[in-house]
Amino acid sequence: MADPCIGDSVSVEGGIPTSDKIERLRSLRFTTTPVKVRAIFNIYLTVIGVRRPFASQEHVPLCYPEVVLCVEIYHNKTSSKKTQEFLVLGSQILSDLRDNIYCLTDKLMQTAGQHDPSGYFLIENTFCNDLRDPSATDYSLPIFDWLKNSKNEATEKWEVITSGELKKMQKELLGHADASNFPNFKSVYMHKTRFSDLQFRLGAGYLYCHQGNCKHTIVVRDMRLVHPEDAQNGADYPLLTFQIQPRYRKCEVCKIFQATKMTVDDKWAEKNPCYFCIKCYFLLHYKEDGSLLYPHSVFDYYHE
Ligand SMILES: [Zn+2]
Ligand SMILES: [Zn+2]
Structure with missing residues (x-):
């Protein structure tokens, strides 16, 4: 599913983990099992956007x-x-x-x-x-x-x-x-x-x-x-x-990175809708000076 915006969208959320999240994931290697499970769960829930973390500090x-x-x-x-x-x-x-x-x-x-x-x-x-x-x-x-x-x-x-x-x-x-x-x-x-x-x-x-x-x-x-x-x-x-673990699509162009953009009725795209990682999307839809190559409809893409 995706969020609509036309042509000039530059704000992209989700998908690629930030360096902060990667650091937190790395540090989990050195913790004990129950904490590890809980911490991974917390990070995972934060990434997918579940509002409340797995466990609370307060005691009721x-x-x-x-x-x-x-x-x-x-x-x-x-x-x-x-x-x-x-x-x-x-x-x-x-x-x-x-x-x-x-x-x-x-x-x-x-x-x-x-x-x-x-x-x-x-x-x-x-x-x-x-x-x-x-x-x-x-x-x-x-x-x-x-x-x-x-x-x-x-x-x-x-x-x-x-x-x-x-x-x-x-x-x-x-x-x-x-x-x-x-x-x-x-x-x-x-x-x-x-x-x-x-x-x-x-x-x-x-x-x-x-x-x-x-x-x-x-x-x-x-x-x-x-x-x-x-x-x-x-x-x-x-x-x-x-x-449930959400299903993420890969970029249709590089087939390496996770897709974060989806174009619809894109005249130069191979498929309709077509999924792109942020790098391939900007490479194929914008000139070097940042101006639009051709008009198209684009949506932010999160997961299935
Ligand atoms: Zn719903
Ligand atoms: Zn790509």
Whole structure:
């Protein structure tokens, strides 16, 4: 995915590690294993842009009995691809999880100056809206309006949805299949709702929506009590236990360096879109005096 700009873009982020990061990576060779793993994780998360590092310096004691949930986040486009997995505490507020979800769309919208702090989780029939930022909008409002103004259409759609497996399951569980049992949707504030306040089913797919229409399936995979082998510092949660490694493209020209620019409908490029490292891009699109060789559309490229 990429960020749009036309012809004259010179600011490039991500991709090639800075000398500072290389130095930090080198120094890890001389540390002990647990610190090493943690430090590498921290650097890696910083590079890909996950907002909160792996572990915190502060100590927040856990209140027993405490529940731990294993929450999976899936890719917005490849819905079967798990991108992250967290351990979250039952007493934790939902916005803590949101702040740790990494999605490239956030970065692209930020670079384009169109970042929208709004977002929601839809868990069972509850919209958990993130309205912490004064400029955030309540994404659930138009949905509630539609449910109110188009009740027949909504009921019809619900009946279609529940006419398959769900209806069969309902019949098995309740002894009858009540298709008119339209859910009674409600909305709450994300930052005032704890996981333990919600009703959810393990393994069911719920929704995380942000940046207008970027949607991810989220799944609560497991739920259990905290045990002594878990991290005992409450500040370490949500604890990232899995992070998919992003796929980076190489430059189509030198085939050596990581691509950081992508051109579209570029008349001299071999492919469309075509990916370039920063050196090859400037070499092929700008004259020595820095003036543009020919007009073209170019985007910053981060990763797949
Ligand atoms: Zn997203
Ligand atoms: Zn190159």
